[in-house]
Amino acid sequence: MSATPDLDARRLELQQRGVAESDLVADPFVQFHQWFDLCVAEGMHEPEAMIVSSVDSAGQPSSRHVLLRGVDHGFVFFTNYESQKGVELTEHPQAAICFPWNLLARQVRVVGRVEKVTAEESDAYFATRPRGSQIGAWASRQSEVIADRSVLEGWYAEVEERFAGIEVTRPPHWGGFRVLPAELEFWQGRESRLHDRFRYRRSSDSNPADGAWTIERLSP
Numbered sequence: 001m002s003a004t005p006d007l008d009a010r011r012l013e014l015q016q017r018g019v020a021e022s023d024l025v026a027d028p029f030v031q032f033h034q035w036f037d038l039c040v041a042e043g044m045h046e047p048e049a050m051i052v053s054s055v056d057s058a059g060q061p062s063s064r065h066v067l068l069r070g071v072d073h074g075f076v077f078f079t080n081y082e083s084q085k086g087v088e089l090t091e092h093p094q095a096a097i098c099f100p101w102n103l104l105a106r107q108v109r110v111v112g113r114v115e116k117v118t119a120e121e122s123d124a125y126f127a128t129r130p131r132g133s134q135i136g137a138w139a140s141r142q143s144e145v146i147a148d149r150s151v152l153e154g155w156y157a158e159v160e161e162r163f164a165g166i167e168v169t170r171p172p173h174w175g176g177f178r179v180l181p182a183e184l185e186f187w188q189g190r191e192s193r194l195h196d197r198f199r200y201r202r203s204s205d206s207n208p209a210d211g212a213w214t215i216e217r218l219s220p
């Protein structure tokens, strides 16, 4: 699959230029924003799409896309807490994220602990959603087996009727997770597989609030 001519040209330029230690900023969140903003500026479709992996009680990982909805001291997304990922991330609050920005020969990986965002944060975000999405959040019993599409449409119609003429409140089973990075990796594809990889790790595990990160180059 090919990208737009502009994206193609930009990808080749980035691959040729590469990333040097001196290009990196000390704060990985600032670094993330720089790379994210470039994706936006280059017109990439949904650069906020990220693959989140969770693990079940047997150690079986599962991955799926979600949309990044905010970055503060962690990476925030919203979902159904009773879905497969919701249950797994609640029972085993560790996640891996991958931003597959392959159209620019880049990827960013994040691993870390997971927490639920506050109910206030979930309420605030839910309130910004289009009404159809709000109703859908009530109607979808995410990850459950259903007989056919009419079942889903029936649930949607029921919820629509329940909230007719009034504001749709946030379902208690719907809200945000925040992945708090312990490590992040910025990967820039280069020629001959001599890619540039840089890993940020918290300098002090005992005091994650101290803000310092160790940056190391990894072999491709």
Ligand SMILES: Cc1cc2nc3c(=O)[nH]c(=O)nc-3n(C[C@H](O)[C@H](O)[C@H](O)COP(=O)(O)O)c2cc1C
Binding pocket: 046, 049, 062, 063, 064, 065, 066, 067, 068, 077, 078, 079, 080, 083, 084, 085, 086, 142, 143
């Ligand atoms: C581009 C993209 C973005 C998505 N964003 C979300 C999202 O933000 N939240 C969500 O719950 N599901 C989102 N989904 C659907 C999930 O990938 C997944 O199908 C769903 O959450 C059920 O996952 P689970 O059964 O593993 O819990 C998205 C899918 C795609 C392809």
